[in-house]
Amino acid sequence: MTKFKTTYLLLLLFILCFGVNCKREKTNNKTEDPNKPNIIFILADDLGYGDVGFNGQQKIKMPNIDKLAKNGMVFTNHYTGSTVCGPSRAVLMTGKHTGHSTVRGNPRWTASGTPVDINAEDITVAEELKRAGYTTGIIGKWGLAENLADGLPNKQGFDYFYGFNQHSPAHHYYPKTIFENGNELTLEGNDPQTKQGQYIHYLINEKATQFIDKNYKEPFFLYLAYTIPHFELTIHEKEKEQYKSLGWPKRKMTPGGYYHDAEGHTTYAAMVSTMDKDIGKLMKQLEDLGVTENTLVIFASDNGHEYDDLKNEFFNSNGDFKGHKRDLYEGGIHTPFVAYWPNKIKAGSTTNHLSAFWDFLPTACDLAGITPTDEIDGISYAPTLLGNENQQQKHNYLYWEFNERQGPIQAVRQNNWKAVKFDKKPVELYNLSNDTGEQNNIAEQHPEKAKELLYFINNSRTEHPEFPLIKKTLKKYNH
Structure with a gap:
């Protein structure tokens, strides 16, 4: 009996020690794993490199974006995926440059005239982050589902979508309908031509706020794709007040397919400032929720500007660069870019690291602790963000x-x-x-x-039947 008790006690002691060791090992592993940051990628539409204060803009007020730059890291050598929005957004989502991506041009510039969307084989950054336990949302302009099929955001890894699947509807700020996930919703009272009803930018911000409120307790990825300041140029008159008494010259805007407001300069500036104001509200929301220090916020533009007249520049939207939207000179593809992450990214820092939109997917994967699934062209810039530039891999070239x-x-x-x-x-x-x-x-x-x-x-491209490198003419299609 005594021998049995002794054996029993030794066995019990062994089990207890093993259990404690197992628990300690499990706890240590959890401690060693870095917290997965929330990731918010804010994308302006047709905003030039020189349109932001941290790149020299002096006429347009944007205190909140400038604050991100002051407290974050400015990339001076960051490039878009393309010089127009469709392919640029495809590159951002898939990590493949336009020599390899599925979408290499805007909808009407395919060989057949049929729009090309990203497809079921494409693996997006949202799909990657889902593997890492993230809740994912796209709010605003998606523009990669012209055919309303495999390219739909909810089929590309996004848990939540509110915005525009297609390009043309996104060109108006008083659209008749908007998509929420798979449902096309009617916006009662909206008329694009008379510009009556609900201004879609405000609704986009409202949905972004709701998404963050709902998901901030666990890792989330929000792709906030504004339509500002893409044509058409229109904004509520109250937003223009801060610019009306400055004595600026007038630039008459002629309505056509776009239902512009009558005067361009105050409208353009007010649109950018309105976007800035709402970015400020978003940053305040993160602060109030107590998640600022675990949230990476990136701000960029999808391509170069379109508004400023290169022959009579007023805003100097392309800075010192040549060209603008639809050019492959610097003015068309060199984007404003700032990253903010308190206590992770050094405040007021600048880097000349050469990077591009196709680097976002591997960067997001790097921060989430996973490896990209597909073969991509991007290189993670996480080492640069975190001050480990000696560990930063570099591109041989960008294409x-x-x-x-x-x-x-x-x-x-x-x-x-x-x-x-x-x-x-x-x-x-x-x-x-x-x-x-x-x-x-x-x-x-x-x-x-x-x-x-x-x-x-x-030697940097694969052939694509819809995007051959031969002279093209514009095709018509019904979306």
Whole structure:
């Protein structure tokens, strides 16, 4: 009996010790795993590099975006996915540049005239983050489901969607309908032509607020894709008041397919400032909920500006750059970009790390502790965000292609070298270290470098039947 008791006590002691050790090991593992941050990617539509205060804008007031820059990290060498919104957004979502992505042009610029959406085989950043336990939402302009089929956000990893599946409806601020998940909702009283009813930007912000309120207790990813300041240019008169008495010259806007307000400058500035004001409200909401320090907020634009007249610039929307929307010169693809994450990202910091939209997916995966599923072109910039630049991998080069009226056009950036190639024309070469405005084509002075970048231009894409690099004409389609 005594021997049995002794054996029993030893066995019991062993079990207790093993249990404590197991519990301690489990606790330690949990402690070692970093907290998965909430991720909010805010995307403006057609906002130029020079339209933001942290890149030199002096006319348009945007204290909240400037505050993000003051307390976060500004990327001076960040690029969009494309020079128009459809392919740019596809690149952002899939981590593949336009030489490899499914969507390489806007809907009417396909070979057949049939819009191309991202498909079931595409793996989006939302699908990746779902694997890591995130709740995912897209609010605003999706623009990757023209056919209302496989490209729908709820089929691409998003738990919640409120906004525009297609491009054309997103061009109006008083749309008749809007999608919420799979339901097309009628906005009672809305008339795009008379600009009556509910201004859609306010509704987008309301839904963003609700999404955060509902999901802030667990990791969430919010892709907040504003339609501001894309044409049409229109905003409530109350938003323009701060600009009306400044003595600005008038710029008459002519209504057409877009139902612009009569005067452009005050409207454009007021639209950007309204977006800024609502970003401020969002940041205040994160603070009130106590999740600011575990939330990465990124602000960028989908491509270069369209509003400012390059022949008579008022806002200097492209800064020192050449070109704007629909160009592969810097003004069309070099985007404003700022990242904010208190106590993780050094306040007031700047980086010249060369990065692009296709880097967002691997960055989000990196921060969520997972590896991208698909073969992608992006490289995580998380080391740069977290101050570990000595661990930052770098691109050998960046590649773009674009094919609308001036196309086909291709471009490559490698370090400070930039090459631009128009169809059947010699490659252009620029040194951005001393020629930010791409004014001096030095291909003849540096033939070996021009040849090297031309090789990348010719060997950085897979063929796509709907996006061949041949001269195209605009197609008509019914969406």
